[in-house]
Amino acid sequence: MSGPPLLEARAATRQLAEGVVLVRDVSLAIQPGEFIAVTGPSGSGKSSLLYLLGLLDRPSRGEVMLEGRDTARLPAAELAGLRLAKLGFVFQFHFLLPEFTALDNVLIPIRRLGRLHGAAARDRAMGLLAAFGLADAWQKLPEQLSGGMRQRCAIARALANDPALILADEPTGNLDSANAAGVFDIFERLTREEGRSIVVVTHDASLARRATRQIRLMDGVVVSDQAQG
Numbered sequence: 001m002s003g004p005p006l007l008e009a010r011a012a013t014r015q016l017a018e019g020v021v022l023v024r025d026v027s028l029a030i031q032p033g034e035f036i037a038v039t040g041p042s043g044s045g046k047s048s049l050l051y052l053l054g055l056l057d058r059p060s061r062g063e064v065m066l067e068g069r070d071t072a073r074l075p076a077a078e079l080a081g082l083r084l085a086k087l088g089f090v091f092q093f094h095f096l097l098p099e100f101t102a103l104d105n106v107l108i109p110i111r112r113l114g115r116l117h118g119a120a121a122r123d124r125a126m127g128l129l130a131a132f133g134l135a136d137a138w139q140k141l142p143e144q145l146s147g148g149m150r151q152r153c154a155i156a157r158a159l160a161n162d163p164a165l166i167l168a169d170e171p172t173g174n175l176d177s178a179n180a181a182g183v184f185d186i187f188e189r190l191t192r193e194e195g196r197s198i199v200v201v202t203h204d205a206s207l208a209r210r211a212t213r214q215i216r217l218m219d220g221v222v223v224s225d226q227a228q229g
Ligand SMILES: Nc1ncnc2c1ncn2[C@@H]1O[C@H](COP(=O)(O)OP(=O)(O)OP(=O)(O)O)[C@@H](O)[C@H]1O
Pocket: 016, 020, 021, 022, 040, 041, 042, 043, 044, 045, 046, 047, 048, 049
């Protein structure tokens, strides 16, 4: 018998106090290895949905389940621990810590989780940097990296704790087309070869077509959710 989905939203609605609905009645399940693009016009609720799925925000109604557990029932500290261990985030702006080297930026979440220490933690971080073409840049500060390198460093950081699911909000929004395609090459590899799941918000229709499933939002509602070849 197969287990529960990795992540599941059940009739999740996110409403602001003033009655503004950001996301309405969204139900979807994410399985391991899925590469999901979330598309839709500006203001349609893509980021809001990603925050719900990333457990950065809570639904006003409905549930978000991680590996079959209702996340609303988890104490805040446990939720933060699960996010750190199971989820990785990539945003449009890299949000690397400017005063830390590329290596330290990847090491910080590893140390925070506390499963790996000393040389093992460092080896993991260096391995991730090397996998994304940053082996020689480990001592550099974010400002000394190119835009593409910074985003690859942010992806390395997102993978620091070996997450099952990566959530990316317009990760190519600041990149030229070659670097943008490079980020999607990485996402393809992470899903196909490593079995991770990725949910990526993108405005770019040609990049969205590279995902294995596309979810389209309009006014906070899922208007289509389709597998694509
Ligand atoms: N805290 C808030 N207060 C008021 N309105 C908000 C708030 N957060 C989001 N919104 C509104 O909710 C709607 C959905 O926003 P969201 O950022 O999720 O959309 P999006 O599809 O990601 O947009 P974009 O493509 O422009 O980034 C928008 O109309 C936005 O202006």
